[in-house]
Amino acid sequence: xxxxxxxxxxxxxxxxxxxxxxxxxxxxxxxxxxxxxxxxxxxxxxxxxxxxxxxxxxxxxxxxxxxxxxxxxxxxxxxxxxxxxxxxxxxxxxxxxxxxxxxxxxxxxxxxxxxxxxxxxxxxxxxxxxxxxxxxxxxxxxxxxxxxxxxxxxxxxxxxxxxxxxxxxxxxxxxxxxxxxxxxxxxxxxxxxxxxxxxxxxxxxxxxxxxxxxxxxxxxxxxxxxxxxxxxxxxxxxxxxxxxxxxxxxxxxxxxxxxxxxxxxxxxxxxxxxxxxxxxxxxxxxxxxxxxxxxxxxxxxxxxxxxxxxxxxxxxxxxxxxxxxxxxxxxxxxxxxxxxxxxxxxxxxxxxxxxxxxxxxxxxxxxxxxxxxxxxxxxxxxxxxxxxxxxxxxxxxxxxxxxxxxxxxxxxxx
Ligand SMILES: [Fe+2]
Numbered sequence: 001x002x003x004x005x006x007x008x009x010x011x012x013x014x015x016x017x018x019x020x021x022x023x024x025x026x027x028x029x030x031x032x033x034x035x036x037x038x039x040x041x042x043x044x045x046x047x048x049x050x051x052x053x054x055x056x057x058x059x060x061x062x063x064x065x066x067x068x069x070x071x072x073x074x075x076x077x078x079x080x081x082x083x084x085x086x087x088x089x090x091x092x093x094x095x096x097x098x099x100x101x102x103x104x105x106x107x108x109x110x111x112x113x114x115x116x117x118x119x120x121x122x123x124x125x126x127x128x129x130x131x132x133x134x135x136x137x138x139x140x141x142x143x144x145x146x147x148x149x150x151x152x153x154x155x156x157x158x159x160x161x162x163x164x165x166x167x168x169x170x171x172x173x174x175x176x177x178x179x180x181x182x183x184x185x186x187x188x189x190x191x192x193x194x195x196x197x198x199x200x201x202x203x204x205x206x207x208x209x210x211x212x213x214x215x216x217x218x219x220x221x222x223x224x225x226x227x228x229x230x231x232x233x234x235x236x237x238x239x240x241x242x243x244x245x246x247x248x249x250x251x252x253x254x255x256x257x258x259x260x261x262x263x264x265x266x267x268x269x270x271x272x273x274x275x276x277x278x279x280x281x282x283x284x285x286x287x288x289x290x291x292x293x294x295x296x297x298x299x300x301x302x303x304x305x306x307x308x309x310x311x312x313x314x315x316x317x318x319x320x321x322x323x324x325x326x327x328x329x330x331x332x333x334x335x336x337x338x339x340x341x342x343x344x345x346x347x348x349x350x351x352x353x354x355x356x357x358x359x360x361x362x363x364x365x366x367x368x369x370x371x372x373x374x375x376x377x378x379x380x381x382x383x384x385x386x387x388x389x390x391x392x393x394x395x396x397x398x399x400x401x402x403x404x405x406x407x408x409x410x411x412x413x414x
Pocket of ligand 1: 045047099131133270272290
Protein backbone atom coordinates (compact mmCIF):
# COMPACT_ATOMS: atom_id res chain seq x y z
CA UNK A 1 0.00 0.00 0.00
CA UNK A 2 1.71 3.14 -1.18
CA UNK A 3 0.40 5.26 1.65
CA UNK A 4 2.16 7.81 3.69
CA UNK A 5 0.46 6.21 6.69
CA UNK A 6 2.40 2.97 6.15
CA UNK A 7 5.65 4.86 6.29
CA UNK A 8 4.53 6.58 9.48
CA UNK A 9 3.70 3.31 11.19
CA UNK A 10 7.17 2.01 10.49
CA UNK A 11 8.72 4.99 12.27
CA UNK A 12 10.05 4.53 15.80
CA UNK A 13 7.74 5.09 18.73
CA UNK A 14 9.84 7.88 20.17
CA UNK A 15 9.34 10.08 17.14
CA UNK A 16 5.86 8.80 16.33
CA UNK A 17 4.02 11.86 17.59
CA UNK A 18 6.13 14.24 15.54
CA UNK A 19 5.95 12.06 12.44
CA UNK A 20 2.18 11.54 12.75
CA UNK A 21 1.60 15.28 12.93
CA UNK A 22 3.70 15.60 9.79
CA UNK A 23 1.79 12.77 8.18
CA UNK A 24 -1.68 14.21 8.31
CA UNK A 25 -0.32 17.57 7.21
CA UNK A 26 1.58 16.23 4.24
CA UNK A 27 -1.25 13.88 3.28
CA UNK A 28 -3.65 16.76 2.79
CA UNK A 29 -0.92 18.74 1.03
CA UNK A 30 0.07 15.70 -1.06
CA UNK A 31 0.98 16.24 -4.70
CA UNK A 32 -1.76 13.69 -5.57
CA UNK A 33 -5.16 15.40 -5.61
CA UNK A 34 -7.56 14.17 -2.95
CA UNK A 35 -10.79 12.36 -3.81
CA UNK A 36 -14.25 13.88 -4.11
CA UNK A 37 -16.57 12.83 -1.32
CA UNK A 38 -17.50 9.20 -1.97
CA UNK A 39 -19.69 7.12 0.35
CA UNK A 40 -19.57 3.32 0.20
CA UNK A 41 -21.96 1.35 2.40
CA UNK A 42 -21.37 -2.34 3.07
CA UNK A 43 -23.50 -5.16 4.43
CA UNK A 44 -22.41 -8.76 4.56
CA UNK A 45 -23.64 -12.26 5.29
CA UNK A 46 -27.27 -11.32 4.78
CA UNK A 47 -28.18 -15.04 4.55
CA UNK A 48 -31.54 -14.27 2.97
CA UNK A 49 -34.01 -17.20 2.94
CA UNK A 50 -37.01 -16.71 0.66
CA UNK A 51 -40.46 -17.14 2.19
CA UNK A 52 -41.23 -19.23 -0.89
CA UNK A 53 -39.07 -21.93 0.74
CA UNK A 54 -39.95 -21.34 4.37
CA UNK A 55 -43.18 -21.84 6.31
CA UNK A 56 -41.39 -20.80 9.55
CA UNK A 57 -42.79 -24.05 10.98
CA UNK A 58 -41.51 -26.42 13.70
CA UNK A 59 -38.61 -27.99 11.76
CA UNK A 60 -37.29 -24.59 10.67
CA UNK A 61 -37.52 -23.30 14.26
CA UNK A 62 -35.63 -26.34 15.55
CA UNK A 63 -33.02 -26.01 12.82
CA UNK A 64 -32.20 -22.35 13.46
CA UNK A 65 -32.31 -22.70 17.26
CA UNK A 66 -29.32 -25.03 16.95
CA UNK A 67 -27.49 -22.62 14.67
CA UNK A 68 -24.87 -19.95 15.23
CA UNK A 69 -27.07 -17.09 16.45
CA UNK A 70 -28.10 -15.45 13.21
CA UNK A 71 -31.77 -14.57 13.31
CA UNK A 72 -32.99 -16.52 10.28
CA UNK A 73 -36.59 -16.07 11.39
CA UNK A 74 -36.52 -12.49 10.11
CA UNK A 75 -33.96 -12.64 7.29
CA UNK A 76 -36.53 -11.21 4.86
CA UNK A 77 -37.36 -8.23 7.11
CA UNK A 78 -33.64 -7.64 7.72
CA UNK A 79 -32.98 -7.41 3.97
CA UNK A 80 -35.92 -5.02 3.55
CA UNK A 81 -34.61 -2.99 6.50
CA UNK A 82 -31.17 -2.90 4.87
CA UNK A 83 -32.80 -1.35 1.80
CA UNK A 84 -34.63 1.30 3.84
CA UNK A 85 -31.52 2.16 5.86
CA UNK A 86 -29.38 2.47 2.72
CA UNK A 87 -31.99 4.69 1.08
CA UNK A 88 -32.14 6.86 4.18
CA UNK A 89 -28.35 7.41 3.90
CA UNK A 90 -28.24 7.56 0.08
CA UNK A 91 -24.57 6.51 -0.34
CA UNK A 92 -22.91 6.39 -3.77
CA UNK A 93 -22.79 2.60 -3.68
CA UNK A 94 -23.83 -0.40 -1.59
CA UNK A 95 -21.55 -3.44 -1.50
CA UNK A 96 -22.83 -6.82 -0.26
CA UNK A 97 -19.83 -9.04 0.31
CA UNK A 98 -21.11 -12.59 0.07
CA UNK A 99 -23.27 -15.19 1.78
CA UNK A 100 -26.16 -13.32 0.30
CA UNK A 101 -28.41 -16.33 0.86
CA UNK A 102 -28.98 -18.87 3.65
CA UNK A 103 -27.55 -21.81 1.72
CA UNK A 104 -27.46 -20.84 -1.95
CA UNK A 105 -31.17 -21.41 -2.78
CA UNK A 106 -32.07 -20.14 -6.25
CA UNK A 107 -35.40 -18.73 -4.99
CA UNK A 108 -33.53 -16.83 -2.26
CA UNK A 109 -31.10 -15.35 -4.79
CA UNK A 110 -33.98 -14.28 -7.04
CA UNK A 111 -35.94 -12.64 -4.23
CA UNK A 112 -32.88 -10.99 -2.68
CA UNK A 113 -32.01 -9.54 -6.11
CA UNK A 114 -35.50 -7.95 -6.21
CA UNK A 115 -34.74 -6.13 -2.94
CA UNK A 116 -31.40 -4.96 -4.38
CA UNK A 117 -33.26 -3.74 -7.47
CA UNK A 118 -35.49 -1.59 -5.22
CA UNK A 119 -32.30 0.08 -3.93
CA UNK A 120 -30.92 0.74 -7.41
CA UNK A 121 -34.26 2.17 -8.54
CA UNK A 122 -33.70 4.94 -6.01
CA UNK A 123 -30.29 5.78 -7.45
CA UNK A 124 -27.83 3.80 -5.30
CA UNK A 125 -25.59 1.43 -7.29
CA UNK A 126 -25.33 -2.04 -5.76
CA UNK A 127 -22.46 -4.51 -6.20
CA UNK A 128 -22.27 -8.08 -4.91
CA UNK A 129 -19.88 -11.00 -4.74
CA UNK A 130 -20.63 -14.63 -3.80
CA UNK A 131 -19.71 -16.17 -0.44
CA UNK A 132 -19.05 -19.78 0.45
CA UNK A 133 -22.79 -20.48 0.91
CA UNK A 134 -24.03 -19.04 -2.37
CA UNK A 135 -23.05 -21.38 -5.23
CA UNK A 136 -23.82 -25.01 -6.12
CA UNK A 137 -24.92 -25.68 -2.56
CA UNK A 138 -25.92 -29.18 -1.53
CA UNK A 139 -27.51 -27.70 1.60
CA UNK A 140 -30.12 -25.63 -0.21
CA UNK A 141 -33.49 -26.71 1.20
CA UNK A 142 -37.10 -25.74 1.75
CA UNK A 143 -38.98 -26.13 5.04
CA UNK A 144 -42.57 -27.27 5.54
CA UNK A 145 -43.98 -28.39 8.90
CA UNK A 146 -41.76 -31.17 10.22
CA UNK A 147 -40.29 -31.80 6.78
CA UNK A 148 -37.57 -30.43 4.56
CA UNK A 149 -36.80 -30.99 0.92
CA UNK A 150 -33.72 -30.26 -1.17
CA UNK A 151 -34.09 -27.00 -3.11
CA UNK A 152 -32.49 -25.86 -6.33
CA UNK A 153 -29.20 -23.93 -5.97
CA UNK A 154 -27.38 -21.83 -8.58
CA UNK A 155 -24.31 -22.31 -10.77
CA UNK A 156 -21.69 -19.58 -11.31
CA UNK A 157 -23.39 -18.73 -14.61
CA UNK A 158 -26.80 -18.41 -12.95
CA UNK A 159 -25.36 -16.24 -10.18
CA UNK A 160 -23.81 -13.96 -12.79
CA UNK A 161 -27.17 -13.71 -14.57
CA UNK A 162 -29.28 -13.09 -11.45
CA UNK A 163 -26.89 -10.36 -10.27
CA UNK A 164 -26.19 -8.90 -13.72
CA UNK A 165 -27.44 -5.48 -12.62
CA UNK A 166 -25.36 -5.67 -9.45
CA UNK A 167 -21.88 -5.88 -10.91
CA UNK A 168 -21.66 -8.56 -13.55
CA UNK A 169 -23.14 -6.85 -16.61
CA UNK A 170 -21.68 -3.45 -15.76
CA UNK A 171 -18.10 -4.22 -14.76
CA UNK A 172 -15.07 -2.58 -16.39
CA UNK A 173 -13.18 -5.88 -16.30
CA UNK A 174 -14.24 -9.49 -15.63
CA UNK A 175 -11.87 -12.18 -14.46
CA UNK A 176 -12.35 -15.19 -16.78
CA UNK A 177 -11.43 -17.62 -13.99
CA UNK A 178 -13.93 -16.70 -11.25
CA UNK A 179 -16.72 -14.27 -10.38
CA UNK A 180 -14.14 -11.53 -9.71
CA UNK A 181 -14.57 -8.15 -11.42
CA UNK A 182 -13.47 -4.54 -11.28
CA UNK A 183 -15.63 -1.44 -11.42
CA UNK A 184 -14.63 2.22 -11.45
CA UNK A 185 -17.24 3.98 -9.35
CA UNK A 186 -15.94 7.42 -10.36
CA UNK A 187 -12.78 8.93 -11.91
CA UNK A 188 -10.80 8.34 -8.74
CA UNK A 189 -11.88 5.09 -7.11
CA UNK A 190 -11.99 1.53 -8.39
CA UNK A 191 -13.67 -1.35 -6.58
CA UNK A 192 -11.99 -4.73 -7.12
CA UNK A 193 -14.14 -7.72 -6.15
CA UNK A 194 -12.17 -10.92 -5.55
CA UNK A 195 -14.02 -14.24 -5.64
CA UNK A 196 -12.33 -17.03 -3.64
CA UNK A 197 -15.40 -19.27 -3.69
CA UNK A 198 -15.27 -21.06 -7.01
CA UNK A 199 -16.41 -24.69 -6.59
CA UNK A 200 -13.04 -25.86 -8.03
CA UNK A 201 -10.90 -23.77 -5.67
CA UNK A 202 -12.73 -23.07 -2.39
CA UNK A 203 -11.18 -20.39 -0.16
CA UNK A 204 -8.28 -19.84 -2.56
CA UNK A 205 -7.84 -17.33 -5.37
CA UNK A 206 -6.92 -19.10 -8.59
CA UNK A 207 -3.55 -18.36 -10.23
CA UNK A 208 -5.38 -16.88 -13.21
CA UNK A 209 -7.36 -14.60 -10.89
CA UNK A 210 -4.14 -13.35 -9.24
CA UNK A 211 -2.72 -12.61 -12.70
CA UNK A 212 -5.91 -10.72 -13.59
CA UNK A 213 -5.63 -8.83 -10.26
CA UNK A 214 -2.07 -7.77 -11.12
CA UNK A 215 -3.32 -6.35 -14.42
CA UNK A 216 -6.07 -4.41 -12.63
CA UNK A 217 -3.64 -2.92 -10.11
CA UNK A 218 -1.14 -1.96 -12.85
CA UNK A 219 -3.95 -0.33 -14.82
CA UNK A 220 -5.25 1.50 -11.73
CA UNK A 221 -1.74 2.85 -11.09
CA UNK A 222 -1.50 4.07 -14.66
CA UNK A 223 -4.82 5.86 -14.33
CA UNK A 224 -4.06 7.18 -10.82
CA UNK A 225 -7.02 5.32 -9.25
CA UNK A 226 -7.31 4.46 -5.58
CA UNK A 227 -8.47 0.92 -4.85
CA UNK A 228 -11.05 -0.46 -2.45
CA UNK A 229 -11.03 -4.26 -2.68
CA UNK A 230 -13.87 -6.56 -1.62
CA UNK A 231 -13.67 -10.22 -0.59
CA UNK A 232 -15.89 -12.65 1.34
CA UNK A 233 -13.26 -14.37 3.48
CA UNK A 234 -10.76 -11.85 4.83
CA UNK A 235 -7.36 -10.83 3.44
CA UNK A 236 -5.91 -10.26 6.93
CA UNK A 237 -6.38 -12.53 9.97
CA UNK A 238 -8.78 -11.06 12.56
CA UNK A 239 -8.37 -13.60 15.35
CA UNK A 240 -5.65 -16.28 15.46
CA UNK A 241 -8.27 -18.79 16.61
CA UNK A 242 -10.42 -18.03 13.58
CA UNK A 243 -7.85 -18.21 10.83
CA UNK A 244 -8.17 -21.39 8.82
CA UNK A 245 -11.13 -21.06 6.50
CA UNK A 246 -11.76 -17.48 7.62
CA UNK A 247 -8.84 -15.86 5.82
CA UNK A 248 -8.31 -16.65 2.11
CA UNK A 249 -5.61 -19.35 1.91
CA UNK A 250 -3.39 -17.29 -0.44
CA UNK A 251 -4.47 -13.90 0.95
CA UNK A 252 -0.89 -12.70 1.42
CA UNK A 253 -0.22 -13.04 -2.29
CA UNK A 254 -3.36 -11.06 -3.17
CA UNK A 255 -2.61 -8.40 -0.61
CA UNK A 256 0.98 -7.99 -1.82
CA UNK A 257 -0.41 -7.25 -5.30
CA UNK A 258 -3.05 -4.84 -3.96
CA UNK A 259 -0.39 -3.08 -1.86
CA UNK A 260 1.44 -2.18 -5.09
CA UNK A 261 -1.49 0.15 -5.72
CA UNK A 262 -3.12 2.89 -3.67
CA UNK A 263 -5.20 0.52 -1.55
CA UNK A 264 -7.56 2.35 0.81
CA UNK A 265 -8.87 -0.83 2.49
CA UNK A 266 -10.27 -4.31 1.93
CA UNK A 267 -13.95 -4.87 2.75
CA UNK A 268 -14.59 -8.45 3.85
CA UNK A 269 -17.20 -10.62 5.59
CA UNK A 270 -17.63 -14.26 6.55
CA UNK A 271 -16.54 -13.92 10.20
CA UNK A 272 -20.01 -12.65 11.21
CA UNK A 273 -18.27 -10.56 13.91
CA UNK A 274 -17.76 -6.80 13.53
CA UNK A 275 -13.99 -6.42 13.37
CA UNK A 276 -11.06 -4.49 11.90
CA UNK A 277 -7.69 -6.11 11.22
CA UNK A 278 -4.47 -4.34 10.27
CA UNK A 279 -1.25 -5.87 8.96
CA UNK A 280 2.34 -4.76 9.53
CA UNK A 281 2.22 -2.54 6.44
CA UNK A 282 -0.79 -0.65 7.77
CA UNK A 283 -3.29 -2.22 5.34
CA UNK A 284 -6.78 -2.63 6.77
CA UNK A 285 -9.38 -5.39 6.47
CA UNK A 286 -12.80 -4.12 7.54
CA UNK A 287 -15.33 -6.84 8.37
CA UNK A 288 -18.91 -5.85 9.26
CA UNK A 289 -21.02 -8.07 11.47
CA UNK A 290 -23.49 -10.40 9.72
CA UNK A 291 -26.72 -8.51 9.11
CA UNK A 292 -28.55 -11.21 11.10
CA UNK A 293 -26.39 -11.33 14.23
CA UNK A 294 -27.46 -8.74 16.81
CA UNK A 295 -27.27 -5.81 16.34
CA UNK A 296 -26.62 -6.53 12.63
CA UNK A 297 -24.31 -3.73 11.63
CA UNK A 298 -24.15 -1.90 8.31
CA UNK A 299 -20.85 -0.15 7.60
CA UNK A 300 -20.35 3.24 5.97
CA UNK A 301 -16.96 4.17 4.52
CA UNK A 302 -16.72 7.87 3.70
CA UNK A 303 -13.77 9.01 1.58
CA UNK A 304 -13.00 12.67 1.11
CA UNK A 305 -9.77 14.39 0.13
CA UNK A 306 -7.15 12.07 1.72
CA UNK A 307 -9.33 11.09 4.68
CA UNK A 308 -11.19 7.83 5.30
CA UNK A 309 -13.90 7.56 7.93
CA UNK A 310 -15.42 4.16 8.80
CA UNK A 311 -18.48 3.66 10.93
CA UNK A 312 -20.61 0.55 11.51
CA UNK A 313 -24.17 1.27 12.64
CA UNK A 314 -26.80 -1.18 13.93
CA UNK A 315 -29.61 -2.32 11.65
CA UNK A 316 -32.54 -0.08 12.55
CA UNK A 317 -35.63 -1.50 10.80
CA UNK A 318 -36.53 1.98 9.60
CA UNK A 319 -40.16 2.22 8.49
CA UNK A 320 -41.26 -0.96 10.26
CA UNK A 321 -44.18 -0.49 12.66
CA UNK A 322 -42.77 -3.27 14.84
CA UNK A 323 -39.14 -2.07 14.59
CA UNK A 324 -38.63 -2.32 18.36
CA UNK A 325 -39.84 -5.94 18.45
CA UNK A 326 -37.71 -6.90 15.46
CA UNK A 327 -34.58 -5.45 17.07
CA UNK A 328 -35.38 -7.13 20.38
CA UNK A 329 -36.02 -10.43 18.63
CA UNK A 330 -32.60 -10.27 16.98
CA UNK A 331 -30.87 -9.54 20.32
CA UNK A 332 -32.88 -12.06 22.36
CA UNK A 333 -32.39 -14.78 19.76
CA UNK A 334 -28.63 -14.21 19.62
CA UNK A 335 -28.32 -14.25 23.42
CA UNK A 336 -30.49 -17.34 23.79
CA UNK A 337 -28.36 -19.13 21.18
CA UNK A 338 -25.24 -18.30 23.19
CA UNK A 339 -26.86 -19.77 26.32
CA UNK A 340 -28.10 -22.85 24.45
CA UNK A 341 -24.63 -23.52 23.03
CA UNK A 342 -23.27 -23.54 26.58
CA UNK A 343 -26.10 -25.77 27.80
CA UNK A 344 -25.30 -28.33 25.11
CA UNK A 345 -21.53 -28.26 25.63
CA UNK A 346 -21.45 -28.08 29.43
CA UNK A 347 -24.40 -30.31 30.28
CA UNK A 348 -24.18 -31.40 33.94
CA UNK A 349 -21.50 -28.82 34.82
CA UNK A 350 -22.29 -27.31 38.22
CA UNK A 351 -21.12 -23.90 36.96
CA UNK A 352 -23.31 -23.96 33.87
CA UNK A 353 -25.28 -20.83 34.71
CA UNK A 354 -22.14 -18.77 35.43
CA UNK A 355 -20.62 -20.02 32.16
CA UNK A 356 -23.79 -19.05 30.32
CA UNK A 357 -23.84 -15.54 31.83
CA UNK A 358 -20.19 -14.98 30.97
CA UNK A 359 -20.42 -16.42 27.45
CA UNK A 360 -23.58 -14.43 26.65
CA UNK A 361 -21.92 -11.19 27.74
CA UNK A 362 -18.56 -11.61 25.98
CA UNK A 363 -19.75 -13.39 22.85
CA UNK A 364 -22.47 -10.77 22.29
CA UNK A 365 -20.09 -7.85 22.77
CA UNK A 366 -17.45 -9.45 20.52
CA UNK A 367 -19.90 -10.06 17.68
CA UNK A 368 -21.19 -6.49 17.94
CA UNK A 369 -17.59 -5.22 17.67
CA UNK A 370 -17.64 -3.27 20.90
CA UNK A 371 -15.67 -4.39 23.96
CA UNK A 372 -15.00 -0.81 25.02
CA UNK A 373 -17.14 -1.00 28.18
CA UNK A 374 -15.84 -4.37 29.35
CA UNK A 375 -13.01 -5.40 31.64
CA UNK A 376 -12.10 -8.89 32.80
CA UNK A 377 -12.37 -10.05 36.38
CA UNK A 378 -9.96 -12.58 37.86
CA UNK A 379 -12.78 -14.98 38.79
CA UNK A 380 -14.02 -14.99 35.21
CA UNK A 381 -10.52 -15.77 33.91
CA UNK A 382 -10.29 -18.68 36.34
CA UNK A 383 -13.74 -19.92 35.36
CA UNK A 384 -12.72 -20.37 31.72
CA UNK A 385 -9.24 -21.63 32.54
CA UNK A 386 -10.68 -24.45 34.62
CA UNK A 387 -13.30 -25.32 32.00
CA UNK A 388 -10.93 -25.21 29.04
CA UNK A 389 -11.76 -26.48 25.56
CA UNK A 390 -12.35 -24.38 22.46
CA UNK A 391 -14.88 -22.15 24.23
CA UNK A 392 -12.30 -21.34 26.89
CA UNK A 393 -9.67 -20.44 24.29
CA UNK A 394 -12.24 -18.40 22.35
CA UNK A 395 -13.37 -16.40 25.40
CA UNK A 396 -9.74 -15.88 26.49
CA UNK A 397 -8.96 -14.51 23.01
CA UNK A 398 -11.78 -12.01 23.55
CA UNK A 399 -10.52 -11.15 27.07
CA UNK A 400 -7.24 -10.13 25.42
CA UNK A 401 -9.18 -7.53 23.43
CA UNK A 402 -11.18 -6.07 26.36
CA UNK A 403 -11.51 -2.31 26.03
CA UNK A 404 -11.19 -2.33 22.22
CA UNK A 405 -13.86 -1.51 19.69
CA UNK A 406 -14.04 -1.98 15.91
CA UNK A 407 -17.10 0.08 15.09
CA UNK A 408 -15.38 3.24 13.95
CA UNK A 409 -11.98 4.26 12.63
CA UNK A 410 -10.35 7.16 10.79
CA UNK A 411 -7.19 7.15 8.70
CA UNK A 412 -5.52 8.98 5.86
CA UNK A 413 -4.58 7.60 2.46
CA UNK A 414 -2.38 8.74 -0.41
FE1 LIG B 1 -21.92 -16.27 6.51
